[in-house]
Amino acid sequence: MKKAAFLLFMTFSFCGAAFAADISVSASVNSNVISLDDQLELSLAVSGGGTNLPDMQLPPLPNFTSHSAGRSQNISIVNGRMSSSVNFRYILAPRAPGKFTIPPIVLEYEGNRYKTEPIEVEVLARGKAPQSSRPEQVTAPGGQENKELFITATVDKNTAYVNEQVTYTLRFYQAVRLLSNPQYSPPSFAGAWTEDLSSGNYSTTVNGRQYAVSEVKTLLFPMRAGKLSIGSASLKCRAETSGGSDPFSDDFFNNFFSGGGKTVVLQSEPLSVNVIALPAAGNNAAGTGAVGSYTMAATLDRNSARVNDAVTLTVTVSGTGNIKTLPAPVLPDWPDFRKYETVSSVNTDKAGETLKGSATFKTVLVPQTPGRKTIAPVSFSFFDTAAKKYRTVATAPLALEVSPGVAAGEPAQAGKARQEDASNGITVVTRDIRYLKPITDWQGAGGYVYSKPWFIALNGLPLLLLIAAFGYTRRQARLSGDVAFARRTIASKTARKYLKQAKSLLGASAPLEFYGALSRALLEYIAHKTNVSPDGLTLAALDGLLSARGIPQEDRQQIHKLLEECDFVRFAPAKI
Known part of the structure; x- marks a missing residue:
């Protein structure tokens, strides 16, 4: 305790620390073309990582009559990270037909100046119905048009080659506050190599309703031909119960501290991808299994060496694709070198929602004969999905100057040794054989060595190590069981x-x-x-x-x- x-x-x-958070502002309208008989809905949004977000005021708009339609706040939690936004809704009634611009709306906060983008609006004459032009609005899946919470799952392609990247995207739409962290259970990706991407948050409009969207993406690389089945993802959360047209108007304390709200379990539809096998033989590039787009380079750690010296050859394959499963390039037969086992390392980058990076392969070469040697090019083949054909890249040839080494058992020349002694300032006075003479009474200086305390303690050290090892083994066994x-x-x-x-x-x-x-x-x-x-x-x-x-x-x-x-x-x- x-x-x-x-x-x-x-x-x-x-717990008494104070914080400040960066914010962003945006403005949007429900339509860019309306008639003089219609009304325009303008939404101003302030978003940030904190909870104490400032208010945003609408400036005078001479071409419209405006009035406030309410204020709402959204707090979303994804993977333990929270973001919040405040939305201010205004209803604008046009005064006359024509093309008008809603100017940038400026917000000054903590010494910084933020502003929205201008919005172009066209007002038609009375009686003229505008064409439907609601830009970039999402359509909710069947039966979910009026849901406060729902999830969708998509893949960026329905057909792919073996080991070709497929991006799976799960989106969580919420129009009410959450009262607890959502519990996300990803689907089964059996038969595919997976790589997780970082999640993202944004706002969107679905069937005229504002939603906060949390997005989770996973990169899939099918490992075999056939049908890749992706199961249903599920998300469980506890959300407040909306009590009116504004989903954010409920009293927060009543929901949170009294255990209110409702528990919702959401499930996505299962998906499938048709996976095509890579083209068969007929090309010597087939068989590596590498898919994507790659380049290749090779270097030696030195330009010259002696016979039997170790030289490291580094081959780097860089590009876009499933870097972690790239096979090692097949090295050609170099009769003048002895080759050792290749050691590999991988560096990946998931920026831009595409897996890219480099794989490095290091091989130790030992030259066997002197002379000027040429390391023949190393080639690497892969299937280019964009061109739908195999490609082969190769390194440039490398040169290595190999000089003779010292033969085993060959003595150094005496003249050379004497010269080195002279260069070091050592003068040889005489040369003779000096016999080693044993000390017959060496123990008299301090007694026998086995009677020394340090010798006795040293003999007890193995026992202490054995006891320590026994205790460590028992502890590890208990930790495991x-x-x-x-x-x-x-x-x-x-x-x-x-x-x-x-x-x-x-x-x-x-x-x-x-x-x-x-x-x-x-x-x-x-x-x-x-x-x-x-x-x-x-x-x-x-x-x-x-x-x-x-x-x-x-x-x-x-x-x-x-x-x-x-x-x-x-x-x-x-x-x-």
């Missing part, structure tokens, strides 16, 4: 890791991540100590766990209060 009290003290010591013991062992270390993370966020303008790290430190510590999962651990269940283990009520109340304060800062809107 002393460790728990220490962690509690460390956690409370951070006793999950509860293993979790109790790492409880303090895990909590310190999150506290260190929170300390680093103290002045980094990241309040949500800061309080999330504090909450995680305490929950992870208690969960490890009690051998329960920290996910979905409610305050009531937590109090029951602590009470069952004899934790005093005063300590339980402190823990309860701390977690409530952290959740309040993380989930509460900037203004109620």
